[in-house]
Amino acid sequence: MQELKDMVKLNKQPQTHTIPHKTTGICRLQTSTQKIIERYDDGEKLVFNAIYRDDSIRQALMVQVQNNKCCYCEKMIYDDFEVDHYRPKEAVIHNGQLENPGYYWLSYDWDNLLYSCNKCNKKKGNDFPIEDEAVRARNHNMDINDESPQILNPCIQDPDDFLEFIGLEIVAKSGKNFDTATKTIETIELDRHELFQLRIEKYFELKIYVHDIYELAKEDDVLEKEARIICTNYLDSKIQSDQEFSMMVKCNYESLKPNLIAV
Numbered sequence: 140m141q142e143l144k145d146m147v148k149l150n151k152q153p154q155t156h157t158i159p160h161k162t163t164g165i166c167r168l169q170t171s172t173q174k175i176i177e178r179y180d181d182g183e184k185l186v187f188n189a190i191y192r193d194d195s196i197r198q199a200l201m202v203q204v205q206n207n208k209c210c211y212c213e214k215m216i217y218d219d220f221e222v223d224h225y226r227p228k229e230a231v232i233h234n235g236q237l238e239n240p241g242y243y244w245l246s247y248d249w250d251n252l253l254y255s256c257n258k259c260n261k262k263k264g265n266d267f268p269i270e271d272e273a274v275r276a277r278n279h280n281m282d283i284n285d286e287s288p289q290i291l292n293p294c295i296q297d298p299d300d301f302l303e304f305i306g307l308e309i310v311a312k313s314g315k316n317f318d319t320a321t322k323t324i325e326t327i328e329l330d331r332h333e334l335f336q337l338r339i340e341k342y343f344e345l346k347i348y349v350h351d352i353y354e355l356a357k358e359d360d361v362l363e364k365e366a367r368i369i370c371t372n373y374l375d376s377k378i379q380s381d382q383e384f385s386m387m388v389k390c391n392y393e394s395l396k397p398n399l400i401a402v
């Protein structure tokens with residue numbers, strides 16, 4: 140089995156390599172960033188435009204980087220997607236209270252933009268827990284690098300170092316990342332029932348495919364050998380990073396395979 144990295148790790152290239160340099164691309168992101176910072180400095184009400192929803196950015200990020208999957212739960216997203224600001228743009232929740240402003244200066248920052256399903260986006264909302272509230276960046280003059288976020292960022296960190304599946308249950312890995320992993324699961328509700336249902340459907344889809352092929356081939360030595368190859372290739376294809384719920388499939392790889400395919 141190929142070793143792969145999952146929630147999955149996203150290979151997000153610098154924006155200059157990715158978004159076309161035209162009116163709907165980087166220039167507008169940069170201009171909008173300048174404008175929102177100017178409004179803050181002038182003490183004006185912060186008003187956000189939605190250019191991060193433009194097709195060129197969606198194509199560059201959701202399609203090319205994320206393979207049309209939610210960056211958090213790995214569900215395929217088609218129409219039900221949201222632009223997720225890793226650091227929330229409008230407000231931040233602190234001690235259960237909504238505090239303004241949020242990370243307004245990162246509203247159009249390529250590194251802060253992700254695509255998620257609408258449920259993950261809604262669950263995460265303005266929650267952005269960090270280890271030490273005292274160092275939270277409150278405006279564009281402060282440094283976000285002083286913060287230690289407790290939400291996993293799949294563009295920077297490798298989800299495989301944080302999360303795993305035991306059966307169909309997503310859990311935090313023990314070790315130094317345990318607290319951040321636990322907070323990520325809690326905040327986004329990666330263990331919510333809707334996802335459990337979808338994962339179990341995926342699990343059975345694969346299990347039945349392997350089972351049916353093996354059943355058809357088991358009386359014939361030659362066919363059985365071919366069936367092993369077909370099933371192994373099939374399962375290997377389902378743990379690729381562009382596949383829905385690839386982390387769950389990878390963690391369950393052996394349980395999908397060994398009872399049906401003698402090694």
Ligand SMILES: [Zn+2]
Nearest residue numbers: 209212256259
């Ligand atoms: Zn999601």
